[in-house]
Amino acid sequence: MEPSSITPPISDFVQPFQIEGHGVRGRLVRLDGVASEIIAKHAYPEPVAHLLTEMMALAAVLAATLKYEGVFTLQAKGNGAVRVLVADVTSGGAVRGYAQFDKDAVAAIPAASANLMRLTGGGYLAFTVDQGEHAERYQGIVELEGQSLVDCIHHYFQQSEQLQAAFKLAIENHPGGWRAGAIMLQRLPSQGGHHRPEGGGWTPDGSKPHDWQGGEGSSDIDGEEAEDAWRRAVVLMASAQDKELLGPETGINDLLYRLFHEDGVRVFTGHALKAQCRCSRHRVENVLRSLGKEELDDLAVDGALIVTCEFCNSEYRFARSDVKPPVD
Ligand SMILES: [Zn+2]
Incomplete structure (x- = not known):
């Protein structure tokens, strides 16, 4: 990653950053036109559109932490009203997604209780990296659980012990379509190594990461100091308001500065996301x-x-x- 002095667009963008001296790296993702364009192609009921927007934002933020050439896919298989949810992101930033569901069963779920478990009835979530015919394919699987997809992914990282990660996400249905804002923080391993794998990377199937976005990274703090720094970064991230995460009034760099400036935050060159299918x-x-x-x-x-x-x-x-x- 190269330090960036360019002001990123307001949305449909992935912004990598690092909190100085904390051993913490992050990604901020915003979707607006991209999510709206994808959702607008279908007549999805509100709770399904909400889930799919969440799925696309999470796919984009996770894809941005992996080093790959190809397609990163998040796919949920449900046993209930929502049967399939898919979002994929290419290394070039092309995003797409769709949902399969039982219309009557979705309509029968009261809006107030339309969480992940009520909508899907449980099932599983799969992470896949497909790098083409001649490259390795990684797949990881976790049970669908919790109130939301972000809970489920958080749980995946907790149980996989590959990477310590924390997330903050907001979704909004606005008059022009759907918006999402997501931050993912990941803790870098201490220098000299401890229980986390070298490089601080992850792979969906838990195998040793061969390389990852941002190259080798490690923290120059250790022990209790590193633990405190991580907790502080998570608390600062959690203080982001939904409105700030979503934009468009708050710029991406303005938000990162607002959250982390006391500790020093450095942004790297990010990349744009676009709504683009690969069918032909x-x-x-x-x-x-x-x-x-x-x-x-x-x-x-x-x-x-x-x-x-x-x-x-x-x-x-x-x-x-x-x-x-x-x-x-
Ligand atoms: Zn298509």
């Missing part, structure tokens, strides 16, 4: 070609195959006669 006619055609003749015949309606991308709602139409599976 070519990819859909390849998937169809991988199906058997019978399956294709079953899918065909009046001689046509119609495939709708669950992420972006784009519709792809093919004549059944144009899609020929490979001959055995």
Whole structure:
């Protein structure tokens, strides 16, 4: 990471930072146009749109702490009203997401009790890093539990013991769409090492991190001093108001300064996020070609195959006669 003197945009951005002398690194993520554009493609009920916005913000903040070339995916499988929630973020900053749910079952849940467990009925949350055919694939899994996805992810880090991490998140449904603001703090290992793995990195499957965003990092404080510094950083982060986290009145750097200036906060070069799907006619055609003749015949309606991308709602139409599976 390079120290940055550039003022970041108000939103749809990932801002890395470090609290000087504390052995604490962080990421601040804001979504606004990106979340609004993705949600607007679907007629999701409010609690589902809320969960998906939370999922996208968390995927963006977690992806920003990993060193990868490819796709980072957060996927929840529920046993109740909400069956699937997916958000993925490419190393280039392209974000997408979708939800599958039972409309009547979601409508039957009173707004006041529409938390993670009521909406999903439990299930699991998977973290995946896909770096293409020739690279390792990492996957970690944690049970869905707690009031919210952020609780669930916090629990994942507590039990994995890979990384000490803390989160603060806010979601807002405003007249122009959906906004999210999220901060993730991670504690760097002390110099000379202790129980945390070197580099302070993490991988979704708990394997040794080969490298991570920001390179090698360690804290030059230790023991009780480091413990106090970590606790102080978490308390300062927790003091962020929802309005400040979400913007747009408070700039990203203004918020980081407001929270951490007494200890000294340094910001690094961040990157923009955009709403962008990776589907294409070519990819859909390849998937169809991988199906058997019978399956294709079953899918065909009046001689046509119609495939709708669950992420972006784009519709792809093919004549059944144009899609020929490979001959055995
Ligand atoms: Zn798509």
